[in-house]
Amino acid sequence: MAHSENHLENSLYASIMETIDLGIVILDVKTRELIFKNKFAVEIFQQTQNLLDYRNLLSLLLTDYGSKPEKEIFGKNYTLRFKNRLLGYTPYMIADNFIWIIIRDITERSRLESIAEAVNSMDNISFVFSGIRHELGNPINSIKMTLSVLKRNLSEYSPETVEKYVDRAMTEISRVEFLLRALKSFSIFEKPEIQDVQIDDFLTRFIALVRNDLHQSGIEISKIVGLNVTNISADPRLLHQVLLNLITNASDALEDQKNKKITIRVIKQEDLVAMIVEDNGCGMSKEAQANLFKPFYTTKTRGTGLGLMITLKMVTLMKGNMEINSIKDKGTSVTILIPEGTRNA
Structure with a gap:
């Protein structure tokens, strides 16, 4: 009876792993073998079946395994651009012998x-440009007035006074530079x-x-x-x-x-x-x-x-x-x- 229940339970787990819309691969680190791959994992790598072995999967998905502490590798989320898909995956070390890698196709989510x-x-x-128009106007007008006054009186002003007007213009230019840098805020894809x-x-x-x-x-x-x-x-x-x-x-x-x-x-x-x-x-x-x-x-x-x-x-x-x-x-x-x-x- 117990054997029958265990068999039923194992069959249920196997069925779930085969039908779930996540790729699952299990690697045995002692024998260095791929011991399980579900249907979705095979589908993901369908055109490159030679990838579905222990060495190639480690090379593709866990490049730092063996060179970094395990706590820095396992339980972390990674992404990989594979052919025309974007994959997200998370590796786990189970019982010190097995590496489970859960793979998700996040191409559509990433696109959305x-x-x-x-x-x-x-x-x-x-919203931004309304503020920028207003904020750019003030320093530009100030720079224009400063340089106009300086131009008209350049021959009469002392070097100290000229420096004072130049410093004032430089301060206003710094305000303009900040506003221009703010435009980079829209580059949210950058690192x-x-x-x-x-x-x-x-x-x-x-x-x-x-x-x-x-x-x-x-x-x-x-x-x-x-x-x-x-x-x-x-x-x-x-x-x-x-x-x-x-x-x-x-x-x-x-x-x-x-x-x-x-x-x-x-x-x-x-x-x-x-x-x-x-x-x-x-x-x-x-x-x-x-x-x-x-x-x-x-x-x-x-x-x-x-x-x-x-x-x-x-x-x-x-x-x-x-x-x-x-x-x-x-x-x-x-x-x-x-x-x-x-x-x-």
Whole structure:
């Protein structure tokens, strides 16, 4: 009876592994053999059957096996471009003898994310350029006036006065350069360039970029930075886009509200820095919060339902995390947890 039950159980497991839409391969590290491959794994590598052996699979999927500690290899998520597919896979070491590799075809998911990222960026372009038009106008006019005055009086001014006017023009040029660098925020496909970011200065510049557009919607934006926080470890382009996405969401939530306010607070939490974007908008129900990170779920008439997924993806690229708390008819608080910078006191 026990033997019959074990046979039934084994048959059930085998049936599940054969019909599941995940590729499963099992390698025996002692005998150096491929001891199992399910139907989906064979399908993935169908045109290259010679890959389905122990040595070739290790070479293709686990290039660091044997040269790095196992804890740095197993349980991690990897991606691989294989022919016309994008594969995601995770290896596990089971009982010190067997390597299980779970393989997923993420080609379509990646394509949808790429489309959504492009759409999300395009949705924000008008918001960004409204601020850029306003912000570029001020420094350019200041540079023009400075150089005009300097040109008319160049023969009369002392070297010290000339230097003063040149320094003023250089300061305004620096403002223009920052705005131009901000445009790189749309290049969200690039590899993150993690660096120390002086957070108070970053937020001052960011708020200057969006304040005019928010003001036209009757929204007041402010920042509060804790005294014990100076730097965070982040990619300024990604951080700019993350904040822009969150500010856009907050602005939408404030559409029918009175006394519209958005506050960005920065506080230290152990070895992390919390950036909290708060609004006093319409808030969300518990049901809406439960579905926030589900693909294509949206409460907006023109939303893609992928904006927050993209934002979370960018935060995780900076080794951070994101939490959302909201109360219906009270407002929403989004907390971005980012590693602390190396130059913090």
